[in-house]
Amino acid sequence: MKVLFLQDHRETGGAARAANRFAAGLRKLGVEVRVAAGDRAGEVRDYLVTGKPARGWGRVRELFQSADGKKGSRGKRAKETWEAAIRDFRPDLIWIHNIQGAFKWGWNLDMVTQALSCAPVFWTLHDMWALGDGPSYFPESELRKRAVFSPLNQLKPLMKSGRCILLTPSVWLRDLVRSVDASPCEAWPNPLDLEVFHPGPRETVRQKLGLGQGEILLLAAAENLADPRKGIDLLAESWQQTREIPGVRLGLMGRNCPPSLKNDLGVTDFGSIDSEKRVAELMAAADLFVHPAKVESYGLVLEEAQACGTPVVAFAGGGVGETLEAGKTGWLLADRSAPTLTSCLKDILTRRQELQSQRDGCRNLMKEKHGPSAFEGRWRKLGGWLEERARRPHG
16 A cells, blocks of 8 residues: 655644654555655755745746746646646555645645546545635634635546545544535544653653742643734733742743743743654643634644643643543633633632642543554445545546
């Protein structure tokens, strides 16, 4: 079995990290996997599929082209490199992940059409983009109206050919897809490497961070802390009151830490962290992981924290509720506001022993959900569909 992945980013962002874990899981099952990405090739045998010229004269030439000329030139290069990757690898399955981030490099929906003409296709939707007319997320009440102009609606005749199955990380997103009758759709939670994300040497890490015996470390993370969707503004507002509680510190992982938090003596800005091992260490060292995102299709970071034995608190909505057991491995807040978050944090911090008592349950829940047999079972479940589609003629 040969599987070719297509994703806009090789490593940056949650969708890319999830895609890479899907690829790693398949390799462990003996599947030959290569990745076609838009920003970097990654492994030696992977493919760089982009219309963005390399630094040098290619970039200089673009300065003298019109905007339409740039778009057309990039689109042509992207089309040619994508088709070359398919011809070279001759995959049995093409697995598409986020692609919209590379539209600025000339990518477009024709790449999906090309994939469907060559092999059966899995297409994992990591957010609501393919269901609407632009934004990654929008109110569910607007779905019917926005779906008319959506990528899935544009591709509907091809999607109904039976050669594509849509996958989503959450049941919530799966049900939205099914409601617009776009294509067969199944939920497959984003994978988690339990060998990387585990409790580890918690006390050793805490000592290195200078945490005292009775101190509480709250931790939050986002690829871009300035992204309004991640709700760090709500956390910053809440922190102004939470910081008054003795022995409480806040740590942040990600780029663009807000100045109001970066300059706070009670806050540690860890910045962007490329090493998953280091991310896991900090998560294990924390007493509570705070995820103030205003909307999420899933919330993989919440499961990463729980795999490290750390309880979580998050706003309800989207697929977040599928990542934890409220009351056992964390807290789910119905009202997305800073006062609600503040009230919850203050309440939790008056019962600090409860945080410690939840740690084993957090780890056990993730072991049950993301053990090796769970991944293999989901892959085998789709195997029958894939084998039947593989027998159908292309075109």
